[in-house]
Amino acid sequence: MHVDVIPTINEAISDDFVQKTVVVIDVLRATSSMATAIEHGCSKIIPVETVNRARQLQAKGQMLGGERYCKKIPGFDFGNSPIEYMNESVRGATIIMSTSNGTRAIQKSLKASHVLAGCILNASACARAALAFEKDIRIVCAGTQDQFSLEDGLGAGLILHEMMALRADLEVGDFGQAMHSAFLHVRDGLEEALFRCKNGRKLVRLGMAEDVAFCARPNVFEAVPVMRGDALVAWRPAATAN
Amino acid sequence: MHVDVIPTINEAISDDFVQKTVVVIDVLRATSSMATAIEHGCSKIIPVETVNRARQLQAKGQMLGGERYCKKIPGFDFGNSPIEYMNESVRGATIIMSTSNGTRAIQKSLKASHVLAGCILNASACARAALAFEKDIRIVCAGTQDQFSLEDGLGAGLILHEMMALRADLEVGDFGQAMHSAFLHVRDGLEEALFRCKNGRKLVRLGMAEDVAFCARPNVFEAVPVMRGDALVAWRPAATAN
Numbered sequence: 206m207h208v209d210v211i212p213t214i215n216e217a218i219s220d221d222f223v224q225k226t227v228v229v230i231d232v233l234r235a236t237s238s239m240a241t242a243i244e245h246g247c248s249k250i251i252p253v254e255t256v257n258r259a260r261q262l263q264a265k266g267q268m269l270g271g272e273r274y275c276k277k278i279p280g281f282d283f284g285n286s287p288i289e290y291m292n293e294s295v296r297g298a299t300i301i302m303s304t305s306n307g308t309r310a311i312q313k314s315l316k317a318s319h320v321l322a323g324c325i326l327n328a329s330a331c332a333r334a335a336l337a338f339e340k341d342i343r344i345v346c347a348g349t350q351d352q353f354s355l356e357d358g359l360g361a362g363l364i365l366h367e368m369m370a371l372r373a374d375l376e377v378g379d380f381g382q383a384m385h386s387a388f389l390h391v392r393d394g395l396e397e398a399l400f401r402c403k404n405g406r407k408l409v410r411l412g413m414a415e416d417v418a419f420c421a422r423p424n425v426f427e428a429v430p431v432m433r434g435d436a437l438v439a440w441r442p443a444a445t446a447n
Numbered sequence: 448m449h450v451d452v453i454p455t456i457n458e459a460i461s462d463d464f465v466q467k468t469v470v471v472i473d474v475l476r477a478t479s480s481m482a483t484a485i486e487h488g489c490s491k492i493i494p495v496e497t498v499n500r501a502r503q504l505q506a507k508g509q510m511l512g513g514e515r516y517c518k519k520i521p522g523f524d525f526g527n528s529p530i531e532y533m534n535e536s537v538r539g540a541t542i543i544m545s546t547s548n549g550t551r552a553i554q555k556s557l558k559a560s561h562v563l564a565g566c567i568l569n570a571s572a573c574a575r576a577a578l579a580f581e582k583d584i585r586i587v588c589a590g591t592q593d594q595f596s597l598e599d600g601l602g603a604g605l606i607l608h609e610m611m612a613l614r615a616d617l618e619v620g621d622f623g624q625a626m627h628s629a630f631l632h633v634r635d636g637l638e639e640a641l642f643r644c645k646n647g648r649k650l651v652r653l654g655m656a657e658d659v660a661f662c663a664r665p666n667v668f669e670a671v672p673v674m675r676g677d678a679l680v681a682w683r684p685a686a687t688a689n
Binding site: 212216352353354355358359378379380382383384386387388389390391398401402403 | 626
């Protein structure tokens with residue numbers, strides 16, 4: 206099984222995803238928020254590219270979440286802080302979500318056989334889910350405005366590390382090897398690394414340091430958001446036994 | 448002073464290089480060959496993009512070097528093995544060189560104030576030279592056919608590491624931080640890492656394992672090829688004292 210890591214959405218080629226499993230990573234903060242919502246009982250997350258599309262799609266009882274320039278969109282129920290999605294109102298809800306980079310990366314990945322939302326929080330579960338689909342894997346770092354973001358690369362390195370622990374026969378491309386080494390070098394200081402990267406510093410400036418610390422905790426969630434039709438729903442490891 | 452690492456030539460934006468110092472890295476093998484030739488007394492290396500251009504430019508007494516598909520070009524004096532450039536005939540010579548990725552990366556960097564050819568062999572000297580120019584720095588990993596190559600990333604990480612040892616005030620972008628961490632993780636096994644990456648494995652298959660081992664030795668050269676007009680010439684640390 207071959208695993209490649211793609212540095213940014215910009216470098217992702219949709220046609221390359223056909224017959225593959227794609228793991229989209231936007232550690233700060235879209236896929237961390239998605240994983241948090243799904244872990245806390247959210248039924249469905251519908252990722253959309255634009256704010257207008259989110260508003261158009263909204264049916265009765267559905268909620269809206271997302272950000273532009275790191276801030277909650279006016280009139281939306283939730284922003285893009287994962288901590289907001291631990292709210293009791295999330296349980297059983299359908300949330301339509303639009304963020305600057307993460308939801309765009311998911312939309313660009315839809316030609317894949319399977320699309321998962323991965324982050325540091327659900328890395329181990331995400332590795333198990335991706336391997337269970339038994340196809341070659343592309344881990345797509347969302348990045349920020351077409352630039353590589355360190356936190357996504359470290360998340361990819363961690364997910365790769367978890368995959369390697371589960372399977373000995375993985376062939377990992379050059380960029381994946383680099384991200385794996387980078388992760389291993391900072392694994393005992395992952396939170397500091399996230400505070401040191403560009404998006405981490407930006408969130409601290411905006412008063413959102415708590416989000417950075419929250420997103421830096423490896424393997425605390427079991428649920429993996431996976432695309433089924435137009436929405437992300439929970440995939441849990443136990444499901445493979447059925 | 449700000450330092451960014453660019454993953455491949457493809458992502459390099461020429462206009463971004465204006466008023467910057469650019470270090471081009473093609474560890475396997477173009478910039479390693481250039482550094483070897485300059486270290487061994489070559490006067491000038493003229494990097495050109497095409498084989499035809501190399502032949503057109505050749506004046507009496509000048510030699511031709513380079514490769515396509517890793518192999519020496521018919522009729523050329525040298526291929527792209529750094530070991531060939533330790534030849535006595537290199538001393539004082541002008542060599543016109545064309546390779547698949549490295550010379551293209553240099554051509555794309557010519558809007559910069561200074562363009563240096565860096566590799567693992569001359570990393571420390573290259574770091575000193577780049578800092579001496581007192582401008583923001585872009586380290587451009589040449590990559591291979593627009594794909595990231597691990598050996599270039601590790602070379603960038605090593606050069607960054609040498610820069611950081613010389614200056615405490617460097618601001619390093621996210622991709623540079625990732626490459627620095629990746630280098631630190633494999634620094635005691637740099638040769639194995641080069642044999643494990645895609646181009647390393649390819650060179651071994653082609654019977655060129657010796658080249659891979661040669662290029663994996665950090666800081667054994669003092670000379671840095673730097674563009675002056677249309678050619679790379681030697682920059683030596685001592686030159687700063689003049």
